[in-house]
Amino acid sequence: MALHDFSIHSPSTVILADNRDAGQSWARHLRDAGPGRGGVDVVAPVGTPVYAWADGTVTRQPNNGTAGNVARLHLAHDPGWILDYKHLSSYVDLVNGVARKGQLIGYSGQSGAPGQPHVHYNLVDPQGNRQNPWLYVSGTAQAGTVTPTTQGVQEMRLIQQTNRGIAVVGAGYYKSLTPEELPLALAVWGAPVVFASEREFDLARSVSVNGVQALVSVKK
Known part of the structure; x- marks a missing residue:
């Protein structure tokens, strides 16, 4: 099912360790922590705006253990459903705690969770069970699919170097492409930026993995 008027708002780039795949991130949470702590982790530098995915009322749970500062969005059009934003x-x-879809509700960080700054998302259904929010986005998400936003796709680029092959880089993301993956990547991002030296290639890679938009100083 799709929840009423429920759509992804930035940030929504799944963490590097989970290969940008919301299904993999959810599976990792279940494997490492069990169903009671299921969720999807999303790369977001400290201070990145976090927006409501639907209309609702926000309640706060500050300093909530390893979850850190939590905002709970109680969905207006789907009674009993809650979307959690953690860390x-x-x-x-917000006036009376009311948020409209797409409205700013907080800023990302790393409260309660040392390491790479990120936002942890999970849905809670009316029975109190955690659900993967990407499976409920209207008209887009299916189990196991990669679901970056259009903005995230636009910020990604292909880079190439003779001795290093072709890779896709973006804000907080790097992946070497296999021959099978290359045709689709070229169709999405176009011709790669070609570097003359491995040093230039490594610089573009390090910039992207450090969470800054890749290739900001590179002219095609």
Whole structure:
């Protein structure tokens, strides 16, 4: 099922360790922590705006153990459903706690969770069970698919170097492409930026993996 008017708002780039795949991130949470702590982790530098995925009322759970600062969005059009946003650095004041879809509700961080800054998303259904939010996005997500936003796709680029092959890089993301993956990547991102030296290639890779938009100083 798709929840009423439920859509992804940035940030929504699945963490590097899970290969940008919301299904893999969810499976890793289940494997490492069990159903009670299921979720999807999303790369977001500290202070990245976090927006409501649907209309609803936001309640706060500050300093909630390893979840850090939590915002809980109680969905207006789907009673009993809740979307959790965890590890926030701060909240945004809302009149009576009411948020419209796409409205700013807080900022990403790493509260309660040392390591790479990220936002942990999970749905809670009316029976109190956690669900993967990507499976409920209207008209887009299916189990196991890669679901970056259009903005995230646009910020990614292909890079190439004779001795290193072709890779796709983006904000917080790097992946070497196999021959089977290459045709689709070329169709999505076009011709790669070709570097004359491995040093240039490694610089573009390090910039992307460090969470900054890749190729910001490179002219095609």
